Amino acid sequence: MTASPPSSHSRQRDLRNTLVRAGIDLLEEGGIEALTLRKCAARAGVSHAAPAHHFDGLAGLKAAIAAEGFRIFSNYMREARAQGDQSPRGQLKSICRGYLQFGVDHGGILRVIFGDRGLAGLVPGGAREDADAYQILREVCAPFVPEGTAARVIELQVWSLIHGFTMLSLAGEFGAPGGPLEDGLFDQILGLLNALGTSGST
Amino acid sequence: MTASPPSSHSRQRDLRNTLVRAGIDLLEEGGIEALTLRKCAARAGVSHAAPAHHFDGLAGLKAAIAAEGFRIFSNYMREARAQGDQSPRGQLKSICRGYLQFGVDHGGILRVIFGDRGLAGLVPGGAREDADAYQILREVCAPFVPEGTAARVIELQVWSLIHGFTMLSLAGEFGAPGGPLEDGLFDQILGLLNALGTSGST
DNA sequence: TGCGGAACTTGACGGTGTCAAGTTCGATCT
DNA sequence: AGATCGAACTTGACACCGTCAAGTTCCGCA
Secondary structure, three states: OOOOOOOOOHHHHHHHHHHHHHHHHHHHHHOHHHOOHHHHHHHHOOOOOHHHHOOOHHHHHHHHHHHHHHHHHHHHHHHHHHHOOOOHHHHHHHHHHHHHHHHHHOHHHHHHHOOOOOHHHOOOOOOOOHHHHHHHHHHHHHHHOOOOOOHHHHHHHHHHHHHHHHHHHHOOOOOOOOHHHHOOHHHHHHHHHHHOOOOOOO | OOOOOOOOOHHHHHHHHHHHHHHHHHHHHHOHHHOOHHHHHHHHOOOOOHHHHOOOHHHHHHHHHHHHHHHHHHHHHHHHHHHOOOOHHHHHHHHHHHHHHHHHHOHHHHHHHOOOOOHHHOOOOOOOOHHHHHHHHHHHHHHHOOOOOOHHHHHHHHHHHHHHHHHHHHOOOOOOOOHHHHOOHHHHHHHHHHHOOOOOOO
């Protein structure tokens, strides 16, 4: 896709990216149990052991997919935020809808991101790709943080609510995917956020 | 639990229960990827193919573990509810703490319950073991349902919030397990529920 | 020109789920 | 009582998986 001619390390980076893309495709076609090092290698047209030179085993591939997935995730929230009502409350609900929409569109990636290893295993020692997504949440929550309250609490209230609803949606609690967004159920759930910042801790 | 002597099918039921218990032990010792049909069989002292006569493959074993896990889950919420403050708001927060505590104590089971197949795959065609847990949530939420509002909305607001926080906790977002319950962070998050039922939908 | 090293291949190993064919043994029927 | 029938369980095989060790190829650099 790039116009640059293959330089010394181009094939290395090409294969790494190809493997990550193949992994995401596998993930979205057949769920998380269809994500396999050997199948990624086969799709990339290389031998079954080639991925070992780019990732630290299957866990490493998942970490790479999580990092790439977080970029997509951030874009979902950023674009949702830009499109809707620009009031503080409008932006808040927009990123919530973006969160759920990402889960509906890319449930497999979301499961990898919040998988067994947790966020701690993401890009070990490197730049935390989740920082960008969390920064959006932080910005949008800022207007709702009362004086004397930790911003972290408000952010976690919002995050927990939308993460929980999204995960329950993925688990099939609400019929067909996309349903909660279309039938207004999700907007009703978000009504809980109307009182954001006005609640005590007991 | 029944007083009946071992009848013709006693060994069958024994092995099935033994396998489920072995699976739960594996799960809690080594996480979800340590849960294996062959290891369950080895722990039960039977051949590697024996579990196939009691479960429909690995997915069937997970469904059985999820069903058993839901009973433990319900007990957590029921006992938490019985122990604390008996006011409506006290009961509400108690079952929330029970929910999180179950996640802290039995994260592996929770991952199986809300795993790939979702709740839909639980006890296919049989009694839904999750109905009991949801019934507790429903009862405790009832006092907070305003007139003209669907009870389902209130229940899902509470469920989403505590499920999300629990899952984020399992993903390692908040340091050591048990931390959120001890340091009061969870109680601050639950402050969002103080406004339950008073919020519009827009 | 030769060398060093990274990228990749080949082949093997143990572990996994699953299937097909046996074996065993208790319950039931005549 | 003796034959029979079926469920429970074993044995063995297969394909697939992640991973490791050794070999090969090939590019960049001294």
